[in-house]
Amino acid sequence: MTSPHKPLTLFFSFLFVLGLVVLGSCARPAMMPGSSDRGYIVYGYVNTDAENTAEDETVYLFDDGTGTLVSTVKTDTFGKYAFAYHKPGRYRVEALETSRVVVIIDGDIQVDLMLQ
Numbered sequence: 001m002t003s004p005h006k007p008l009t010l011f012f013s014f015l016f017v018l019g020l021v022v023l024g025s026c027a028r029p030a031m032m033p034g035s036s037d038r039g040y041i042v043y044g045y046v047n048t049d050a051e052n053t054a055e056d057e058t059v060y061l062f063d064d065g066t067g068t069l070v071s072t073v074k075t076d077t078f079g080k081y082a083f084a085y086h087k088p089g090r091y092r093v094e095a096l097e098t099s100r101v102v103v104i105i106d107g108d109i110q111v112d113l114m115l116q
Contacts, residue, residue, distance in 0.1 A: 039085035040104050044111040046079045046095050053079025054115055057095050064090040064101050 042061060046054040059081045061071045070091065075081045083093075088104045093111045102111050 039087050040106075041082055041084050041108040042086060042091065042093060042102060042104065042111060043080070043082035043108065044093070044113065046075050046081065046113045046115060048115050053077075054095070055079060057081075057115070059083075059113070060094045061086070062092040062094065064092045 046057050046059060048054050054075055055077050057075045057079070059073050059075060060069060061073075061083045062068065063070055070086070071083050073081045073083060075095075086104060088106065090101065090103050092099050092101050093113065095113050096115050098113050098115050100111050100113065102109050
């Protein structure tokens, strides 16, 4: 003979396990900028000479293997730019006629450009 409380016990056991699963999924650490889960940041400064920054200059990020334009940003008042969250690979950073090839392996990378 089965207990009249067995279905109720099974229901509460199910809720308990479900609660553990939900709590476990919330306990994962947040992905940090510059992590392999989200991609890496290519950033730097664009300067017109040793003392002056290039404000509001367009900076391009290309896939160096295919030549495909990946992203475009403008420099801020201090000549700083940033391309966020890109996967490891070989890229070309370009502003005006100045460019540098960079390889993202396992971290953020700083690429400063001096305009000519």
